[in-house]
Amino acid sequence: MTLPMTKEPRAIRLTTPPQQAEALVLSCMDHRLIRAVADYLGARGLAGRYDQISLAGGAIGIMSDQAAPWAETFWAHVKLARELHGISKVIVIDHQDCGACKAFVGADCAADREHELVVHMEKMEALADEIRTREPGLDVELLFMDLDGSVAPLGT
Numbered sequence: 001m002t003l004p005m006t007k008e009p010r011a012i013r014l015t016t017p018p019q020q021a022e023a024l025v026l027s028c029m030d031h032r033l034i035r036a037v038a039d040y041l042g043a044r045g046l047a048g049r050y051d052q053i054s055l056a057g058g059a060i061g062i063m064s065d066q067a068a069p070w071a072e073t074f075w076a077h078v079k080l081a082r083e084l085h086g087i088s089k090v091i092v093i094d095h096q097d098c099g100a101c102k103a104f105v106g107a108d109c110a111a112d113r114e115h116e117l118v119v120h121m122e123k124m125e126a127l128a129d130e131i132r133t134r135e136p137g138l139d140v141e142l143l144f145m146d147l148d149g150s151v152a153p154l155g156t
């Protein structure tokens with residue numbers, strides 16, 4: 001007995017669809033903001049046009065000595081996003097009340113707004129400098145998201 005014929009396999013596409021992405025987005029893993037990050041990027045017209053890596057703390061996690069493997073993972077992804085998808089920018093989105101900030105920087109990280117913004121700005125600007133050094137030619141955008149999903153640029 002022969003097996004019943006299944007549907008013909010789909011013809012292999014001969015032309016490759018465009019593989020370009022505009023940016024690599026780095027955001028925190030925090031479940032509270034996953035949707036807000038996607039909505040924000042979508043509202044900017046970037047839906048389907050960015051790569052994304054989520055690591056606890058975003059810039060805080062990558063710049064922490066306590067999470068060195070995360071930094072290694074991040075840099076590998078930046079390189080790959082460039083090679084595979086030709087990204088021209090890294091968008092870093094840190095956020096309010098971040099648990100990784102409390103764990104890596106200090107329990108009082110989010111105790112008051114000004115302190116919280118200063119901590120994130122320092123780490124994010126340090127990361128931006130490192131991106132520009134390691135991956136010349138990439139633009140860097142630093143953003144800070146509040147728990148209500150609102151976003152503001154951070155840094156200089």
Ligand SMILES: [Zn+2]
Binds near residue numbers: 028095097098100
């Ligand atoms: Zn977080």
